[in-house]
Amino acid sequence: MSDLRTAAERIIEDFDLDYGNAETSIQDGYLYMTVEAPNHATVSVDVDGTADEERLRRFLATAMDDFDPDEEFDKLWSSDFAELNGFTPSGFIGMLQEDKDFFDRASDALRSISARSGDEETLCEIRWTVADLRAWLNDHEYPDTPANMEAMKAMVSGKDLKDRSIEMGWEAIDAMVDAANLDRADDDAEERADSYDPTDLAAPATINAADDAARTL
Secondary structure: OHHHHHHHHHHHHHOOOOOOOOEEEEEOOEEEEEEEOOOOOEEEEEEEOOOOHHHHHHHHHHHHHOOOHHHHHHHHOOHHHHHHHOOOHHHHHHHHHHHHHHHHHHHHHHHHOOOOOOOOOOOOOOOOOHHHHHHHHHHOOOOOOHHHHHHHHHHOOHHHHHHHHHHHHHHHHHHHOOHHHOOOOOHHHHHHHHHOOOOOOOOOOOOOHHHHHHHOO
8 A cells, every 4th residue: 555655656746746735545446646837736646455556547547537627616616716816707717727738638647657668658748738839929029918818728628729730740750750760561572572483493482362262173
């Protein structure tokens, strides 16, 4: 159980999941774990103490996937809450959406971890942040007012930006790959077939099984 808690604490540290309220505890044979996004939204899981780290990562990734900004807003929002924190409805839902995007990225990172180090080796990671939206406004000579920032976040959703970035990534790979540097598994077989001379009794012949069967009929 202590090993599982150590793994949970390592996950929190490695994936920057603590902004003041993350915690782990053990009670009645279960590990309880809470992680936190930059705007202080939290996600909690409880895992049987017999679980391993891989199962913990899977449970946590699923919980972060399930974080719903609208549900969180409905659960927390009230006039007293707004007055206490100085939030507007649009500002608060924007913060929750930012935290949702953060949890989505963390979930993807958790799922990418595999016991196999080969195929899951990370080549590169790209992170888009709210600061990039602000930079876009500045580069295009728009003021980075709160209204413009809210409009940008509404237009540039994290999920859509992620999907488009992946699509462009495949295009980049296509542009970077030189097929002349690659071998095909059947190149040697094709070369042998092209160079086969039926009059050369020393040359190896590859006989199609269907043709061989036809000749025996």
